[in-house]
Amino acid sequence: MTLPDLDVNFDGELPDDCGDLGISIDRQGRWFYHGSPINRKEMVCLFASVMHRAKDGRYLLITPGEMGCIQVEDVPFLAVEMFSCGSGRDKIISFRTNMDELVTVDADHPLRVVEAEGSHEPSPYLLVRKGLEARLTRSVYYELVAQGWEEELGGEKVYGLWSSGIFFPLGRLDLSD
Secondary structure, three states: OOOOOOOOOOOOOEEEEEEEEEEOOOOOOEEOOOOOEEOHHHHHHHHOOOOOOOOOOOOEEEEOOEEEEEEEOOOOOOEEEEEEEOOHHHOEEEEEEEOEEEEEEEEOOOOEEEEEOOOOEEEEEEEEOOOEEEEOHHHHHHHOOOOOEEEEEOOOOEEEEEEEEEEEEEEEEEOOO
């Protein structure tokens, strides 16, 4: 057995591959075990702390003794609260995830927005850690958008915001094309 291609170091033997663990995460960030909700937040946070993403896209829970796949409908985490300090280009924005992780938007934790084809409806994401993202909840996204402004990038007007000295585009202002 070989370990999936990801950044995890193990001393000694590789963990046992348990296959599909029967754990899933729905689009609303709810965790399930064989279809039944996992309601203990401490248990979910423990699972989240050992989650990794293989280069082939699979989500894995990996401990020194075992590893197995879980199913994720969209992304494993939600950004449920936003914090900001400073203003303009000196602003720093951070988010709290539904797993109580605090993540500051910076070069290692960028924001990205995916627009739905046709409707251009945005789905904003934040990189929490290598390969694992949080989707911003609608209310948090609206709070974020309220703090943005217009910049010109490559001759195009873009709406976005600054955090940690980096401009993060949220969307184009001219959607005519």
